[in-house]
Amino acid sequence: MTLFFIQRSVWALLLWPSLLTVSMPLDCKEEQGSLSGCTSISQEKLLDRVIHHAELIYRVSEESCSLFEEMFLPFPLQLQSSQAGYACITKALPMPSSKSEIQQISDKWLLHSVLMLVQSWIEPLVYLQTTMDRYDHAPDMLLNKTKWVSDKLISLEQGVVVLIKKMLDEGMLATTYSEQGLFQSDVQPEMLESVMRDYTLLSCFKKDAHKMETFLKLLKCRQTDKYNCP
Amino acid sequence: MMKKFREVILLLLLLSFVPHAEGTRYSLPGKPALTRCRSPEKETFTCWWEPGSDGGLPTTYALYYRKENSETVYECPDYHTAGKNSCFFNKNDTSIWVNYNITVVASNALGSTFSDPVDIDVVYIGEGDVEGEVVLLLIIQPDVKPNPPEKVAVTVMEDKGWPFLRVSWEPPHKADTRSGWITLIYELRVKLEGENEWEMHLAGQQKMFNIFSLRSGGRYLVQVRCKPDHGFWSEWSSASHIKVPDYFHRERSVWILITVFFAFIFLIVSWCIHINSHSLKHCILPPVPGPKIRGFDKQLLKNGKSEDIFSALVVSDFPPTSSSNYEDLLVEYLEVYIPEEQELILEESKDLHDGCLKPKGSTFDSDSGRGSCDSHTLLMDKCGEAKDDGRQTDQDGSQTGSEAQRQQAAWEQEALTYAHEDMISPDMSSGRVKTWPSVFSPLPQYSLSPLSQPSSLETAKQHCLSDSLFPPSSLSSYLTQPGQSTKEALRSSCSDFCSSNKQPLLLHPQPDARHQLQARSDVSISSISHKEAPAGLQLPTVRSTEYVEVHTVNEEDMVLLHPVPVGHSHGKGCLQTHQGEDYSKVNGVDKNNVLLLQREVMEEQVDMCPCENKDANGATESYCTSSAQKSIPCIHTALPVQEEKAVNGYVDTATMFPLPIH
Numbered sequence: 001m002t003l004f005f006i007q008r009s010v011w012a013l014l015l016w017p018s019l020l021t022v023s024m025p026l027d028c029k030e031e032q033g034s035l036s037g038c039t040s041i042s043q044e045k046l047l048d049r050v051i052h053h054a055e056l057i058y059r060v061s062e063e064s065c066s067l068f069e070e071m072f073l074p075f076p077l078q079l080q081s082s083q084a085g086y087a088c089i090t091k092a093l094p095m096p097s098s099k100s101e102i103q104q105i106s107d108k109w110l111l112h113s114v115l116m117l118v119q120s121w122i123e124p125l126v127y128l129q130t131t132m133d134r135y136d137h138a139p140d141m142l143l144n145k146t147k148w149v150s151d152k153l154i155s156l157e158q159g160v161v162v163l164i165k166k167m168l169d170e171g172m173l174a175t176t177y178s179e180q181g182l183f184q185s186d187v188q189p190e191m192l193e194s195v196m197r198d199y200t201l202l203s204c205f206k207k208d209a210h211k212m213e214t215f216l217k218l219l220k221c222r223q224t225d226k227y228n229c230p
Numbered sequence: 231m232m233k234k235f236r237e238v239i240l241l242l243l244l245l246s247f248v249p250h251a252e253g254t255r256y257s258l259p260g261k262p263a264l265t266r267c268r269s270p271e272k273e274t275f276t277c278w279w280e281p282g283s284d285g286g287l288p289t290t291y292a293l294y295y296r297k298e299n300s301e302t303v304y305e306c307p308d309y310h311t312a313g314k315n316s317c318f319f320n321k322n323d324t325s326i327w328v329n330y331n332i333t334v335v336a337s338n339a340l341g342s343t344f345s346d347p348v349d350i351d352v353v354y355i356g357e358g359d360v361e362g363e364v365v366l367l368l369i370i371q372p373d374v375k376p377n378p379p380e381k382v383a384v385t386v387m388e389d390k391g392w393p394f395l396r397v398s399w400e401p402p403h404k405a406d407t408r409s410g411w412i413t414l415i416y417e418l419r420v421k422l423e424g425e426n427e428w429e430m431h432l433a434g435q436q437k438m439f440n441i442f443s444l445r446s447g448g449r450y451l452v453q454v455r456c457k458p459d460h461g462f463w464s465e466w467s468s469a470s471h472i473k474v475p476d477y478f479h480r481e482r483s484v485w486i487l488i489t490v491f492f493a494f495i496f497l498i499v500s501w502c503i504h505i506n507s508h509s510l511k512h513c514i515l516p517p518v519p520g521p522k523i524r525g526f527d528k529q530l531l532k533n534g535k536s537e538d539i540f541s542a543l544v545v546s547d548f549p550p551t552s553s554s555n556y557e558d559l560l561v562e563y564l565e566v567y568i569p570e571e572q573e574l575i576l577e578e579s580k581d582l583h584d585g586c587l588k589p590k591g592s593t594f595d596s597d598s599g600r601g602s603c604d605s606h607t608l609l610m611d612k613c614g615e616a617k618d619d620g621r622q623t624d625q626d627g628s629q630t631g632s633e634a635q636r637q638q639a640a641w642e643q644e645a646l647t648y649a650h651e652d653m654i655s656p657d658m659s660s661g662r663v664k665t666w667p668s669v670f671s672p673l674p675q676y677s678l679s680p681l682s683q684p685s686s687l688e689t690a691k692q693h694c695l696s697d698s699l700f701p702p703s704s705l706s707s708y709l710t711q712p713g714q715s716t717k718e719a720l721r722s723s724c725s726d727f728c729s730s731n732k733q734p735l736l737l738h739p740q741p742d743a744r745h746q747l748q749a750r751s752d753v754s755i756s757s758i759s760h761k762e763a764p765a766g767l768q769l770p771t772v773r774s775t776e777y778v779e780v781h782t783v784n785e786e787d788m789v790l791l792h793p794v795p796v797g798h799s800h801g802k803g804c805l806q807t808h809q810g811e812d813y814s815k816v817n818g819v820d821k822n823n824v825l826l827l828q829r830e831v832m833e834e835q836v837d838m839c840p841c842e843n844k845d846a847n848g849a850t851e852s853y854c855t856s857s858a859q860k861s862i863p864c865i866h867t868a869l870p871v872q873e874e875k876a877v878n879g880y881v882d883t884a885t886m887f888p889l890p891i892h
Contacts, residue, residue: 051410055413058459058460059459062460091298091299097326097327098273098324098325098326099272099273099321099326099406099411100322207327207351207353208327210353210460211327214410214411217409217411218410221410228408229409230406230409230411
C-alpha cells in the first residue's frame with residue numbers, strides 16, 4: 001500500500017508541470033494579432049492530460065480516505081458510517097449511474113457532468129482542509145494529500161473548461177469561490193460528528209473522483225472509436 | 231401425598247422433556263446474512279448470502295434491494311445464475327456510484343426473518359467481514375474482484391544468446407478495459423518447478439512482460455492476475471509451463487578462459503622455478519660450506535682413523551722444496567747474444583717496420599764501412615720520419631697508391647744505385663731486398679725478415695734524398711779527412727752513388743722518375759768530379775752499391791750471397807754495376823766475430839778501375855777471388871767489419887752468428 005502511494009505521489013509530482021500547462025490558457029483565439037508564441041495544445045493531448053489528472057486525483061483521494069479511516073474511525077463506527085445518514089453533497093446532481101445510461105448520454109452532457117462535479121467539490125475540499133487542521137494527531141501525510149487533492153482539483157477544472165471550449169466550442173467561466181456557508185458553521189461540532197462528517201466527505205469525494213475519471217475515459221473512447229464505446 | 235408429588239414431578243419432568251423432544255418443531259428460519267458481493271467488471275454484480283437455521287421447515291430466501299434516493303424495493307432478478315444463495319444483477323439492474331440497500335429475507339411456513347440491510351456500492355463492493363453473530367451489520371467493503379486474466383501465453387525469446395521469457399495475456403473478456411470503463415492492473419509470478427517461492431512482478435496496465443535471468447534448462451511456472459484500480463486482486467490464472475532451452479552461460483565462458491589463462495601462467499611459473507630450482511635453492515637456502523681443508527678427506531674422518539686424516543693433511547709440497555723448477559716460474563726470455571755493435575743490426579733487422587729503432591746513437595761505430603750510405607743513427611732518424619711517412623702513406627691507402635708505386639719505382643732505381651758491394655746499408659738492404667720484388671725480378675724473396683715494403687721504400691728514399699742533398703762539402707770533408715766518420719763518407723758516397731747511379735738507370739727509368747733521376751744526376755756530377763780527384767781514395771762508394779742477398783748457407787757455414795742483379799753496368803770510373811757478383815762465400819769469422827765474405831764476381835764486365843778498396847779505418851782484407859769467373863782487379867772489398875756487418879744486415883742474424891743460432 002505504501003509503495004502504491006509512493007508511486008502515485010511520484011506520478012503526481014511528475015505531472016505537476018503538465019498541470020501547469022493545463023492550467024494555463026491554451027486557447028489563442030482571442031489574440032488574433034499574434035503570430036508567434038501561442039501554440040495551443042491539441043485536443044487529444046489535452047484530453048489525455050485531463051484523464052491522467054483525474055486518475056491521479058482519484059488515487060490520492062482513495063489513499064486519503066483509507067488513511068483517515070484507519071486513523072480516526074474505530075471499527076464500529078465504520079459499520080455505522082453507512083447508516084449515519086450523511087449523504088453526499090452531490091447527491092442532487094443528475095448523474096448517469098450505469099454504463100447503459102452513459103451510453104445514452106452525449107459528449108456534451110458528459111463533459112458538463114464532469115464539470116459540475118469538479119466545480120462542486122472545490123469548496124468542500126477547502127473546508128476539509130480547515131477542519132482537518134483542528135484534529136489532534138493528524139498525520140502530515142493525510143494533510144498533505146488532502147491539500148494536494150484540493151489544489152489539483154482546481155487545475156482539473158481549468159483543464160475541463162478548456163476542453164469544453166475546444167470540443168464544444170462553448171465558452172464557460174470558471175467557478176468563483178462562492179461564499180456559501182454551507183460548510184461553515186460557527187459551532188464547533190463534536191469530535192465524533194466532525195470525524196464522521198469528514199469521513200463521509202472523503203468517501204463521497206472519492207466516488208465522484210472515480211466518476212470523473214470514468215466519464216473522461218469514456219469520452220476519450222468516443223473520440224477515437226465512436227461506435228464501440230458506451 | 232407422596233405419590234402425588236412423584237406424579238407431579240414426573241409430569242413436570244415429562245413436560246420438561248417435551249420441548250426437547252420437540253426438536254423437530256418448526257420455527258422461524260434463522261437470520262440470513264449477506265456475505266459478499268462481487269462485480270467483475272463494474273457492470274454486473276452478484277451477491278451471496280448465508281442462510282441461518284432453517285427452522286425445520288423448508289425455507290425460501292429472497293433478496294430485496296433498494297437504491298438510494300428511491301424507496302422502490304426491487305427483488306433480485308436472478309437467483310440461479312450465480313448458484314445457490316446468490317443473486318445476480320445484470321447490466322440493466324446495476325447502477326454504479328449508487329448505494330444499494332440489500333436485504334435478504336428467509337421465510338418458511340411459520341414466518342420470515344429479515345437479514346440486516348447492507349449498503350453496497352457496486353464500484354466498491356468487496357468481501358464482507360463476517361465475524362459471526364457479533365457483527366450486527368455487515369459492511370460490505372467495496373470490492374470489484376475481476377475474473378483472472380485470460381489467454382495467458384508464455385514464450386521463450388532470444389536476446390543475443392541470453393534467452394528470456396515473454397508472458398502475454400488478455401484481460402477477462404467481460405471487463406471492458408478498452409473503453410476505459412474499468413482499468414485493470416496486472417501482476418504475475420514465476421517460479422521454478424519444484425521450488426516453493428514465487429517471484430512476483432508487477433506489470434501495471436500492460437499486457438505483456440519479459441522475465442530475464444533464467445536458469446538454463448529450467449522449467450518455469452507462470453501465473454497472472456489482475457486488479458481494478460480500486461478493487462481486489464483476482465484469482466491467479468492457471469499456471470503455464472515453459473522450459474528454457476540450454477544455453478552456454480557467457481559469463482561462465484569468461485571464467486573458463488580466465489581459469490585456463492591462469493593455469494597456463496601457473497604452469498610456466500612452475501616450469502621456470504623447476505629450471506632454476508638449483509639457483510633458487512642457493513638463493514633461498516645457501517649451502518652450508520663444508521670443511522675445505524686441503525687434503526682433508528671426509529671419508530677418512532668418517533672412518534674414524536685419525537692417523538690417516540692427519541697424515542693426509544700433511545701436504546707434500548709444503549714447505550716448497552727446490553725441486554720445482556725456478557726456471558719454470560720465471561718468464562721466459564730469449565737469449566740472444568748480441569755484441570754491442572750488432573745490437574742495432576739485430577734490432578733493425580728484426581723490427582724495422584715496427585718503428586724507429588731506439589738506440590740511436592748507442593751503438594754507433596765510427597767504422598766507415600758500417601751500414602750503407604748512412605749511419606745507423608741517421609738511418610734511424612730518417613727511419614722514424616720515414617716510417618711515419620711510410621705509415622702515413624700506408625694509411626692514406628689507395629690515394630697514394632700510385633704515388634707509392636711511383637716512389638717504389640724510384641726507390642728501386644735508387645736501390646740499383648746502391649750497387650756498392652761493400653756499402654750495403656744494413657738497414658735498407660735487408661729491407662730493400664724484400665721490398666722490391668716487383669722491379670728486381672731476379673731478386674729472390676727473402677724469407678728472413680719480412681719487412682713492409684713501403685716503409686722501407688720510404689726510408690730508402692729518405693735515405694737517398696738525404697744523401698743527395700748533402701752538399702759536396704761533405705765529400706770534401708771526407709776527402710780531407712779520411713779519418714772521419716764513416717758516416718759522412720758513407721753519406722757522401724751514398725749520395726754520389728745515388729746520384730751517379732741514377733744516370734745509368736736512365737735506361738730503365740720509370741717515366742715518372744726520370745726527372746728525379748736527372749735531378750739527382752746533376753747533383754751528382756759535381757760530386758763525382760770531386761770523387762774523381764782523389765784517385766787514391768777510391769771509395770768503394772764510387773762503386774755502385776749493390777744489395778746482396780744471402781743466398782744460402784752452405785755446409786761449411788759459409789753464407790752465400792748473391793748480389794742484387796742490376797740491369798746496367800756502366801758508368802764512370804768505377805761506376806760499375808756488377809751483375810752476377812755475389813758474395814757467396816763466407817770466408818770465415820774472425821776473432822771479432824766478424825763474418826768475412828768472399829766476393830765472387832760472376833760478370834764479365836769487369837771494371838779495370840784500379841780501385842782500391844781501402845778502408846780508411848783499418849786494414850781491410852779483401853779477397854778477390856774468382857772461382858769460375860774472371861778475376862776482378864778491382865777489388866771491391868767489403869769493409870770488413872762494417873761490411874760484414876752490413877752484410878749481416880742483409881743476412882739474417884740467425885745465420886750469421888752460429889752461436890745464437892741453435
